[in-house]
Amino acid sequence: PTIYAITPTFARPVQKAELTRLAQTFLHIFNFHWIVVEDSVKKTDLVTNFLAQSRLAYTHLNVSTPPNYKLGKNDPNWKKPRGVEQRNAALRWIRESLTQDDNGIVFFADDDNTYSIKLFREMEKIKTVGVWPVGLVGGLMVEKPICDNVTRKVVGFNSVWKPDRPFPLDMAGFAVNLRLILEHKNAWFSFTVQSGYQESEILRQMIPGIEHLEPLADFCTKVYVWHTRTEPPKLNDEQLLIKKGKPSNAGIEV
């Protein structure tokens, strides 16, 4: 199958570094198609040029988050959901561009996480929805589905953060067979669900319950993806240079 990885992204000082880390992981994956969706009113030169020289198969989209759902400068990041409009734009592109004859897997690959090449070998096995452990998320070293030793089915989750969610897992903890995305044409992410419920929201529209999940990564005993978050760089001295009209990066893309 082709792996379709959907990545919402937005302009900030670390953006090119994040995209570089991702692209250089994805270059190792055969049959890979990157759907990059900028949170912006128009496509930026940085992302346009980055993708053009990446040697990856890709689709470049953009849609800006409506202002009333945009995080304020000093808002904690859990206040508003992120990537909603962007992931929906990618789902719309998939439904308009692909058919049931295409053999594919759809994965939501945020731009700040860290992905092992091994994760993509696991995804190839997915018939409906595959799940696996995610490192460094939800206040734990690892958040993971719990598998029954005998039936080899998912019977629960070890999540401590909002464990009552229908599917208490992170966006990085699952991928979906393209067939389901096409069959459930009205499954979307939503601005109106409680914070932390995006994953549950999309999954509940495609499968009735956790018994439909396929445990991967050695029956959920291996960590192949980490919910890393990049510290914003301190740019106080840069601010002084900007005031003097002499930014350090004049004419240099960082």
Ligand code: UGA
């Ligand atoms: C957690 C989950 O890992 C996310 O998948 C989920 O979208 C988010 O919570 C949520 O509840 O909305 P977290 O690390 O806090 O993630 O989220 P970010 O990594 O900051 O954002 C998720 C994605 O949206 C990233 O790819 C980021 O580049 C993008 N984003 C973020 C935008 O497109 N616009 C923004 O203004 C902010």
Ligand code: MN
């Ligand atoms: Mn993140």
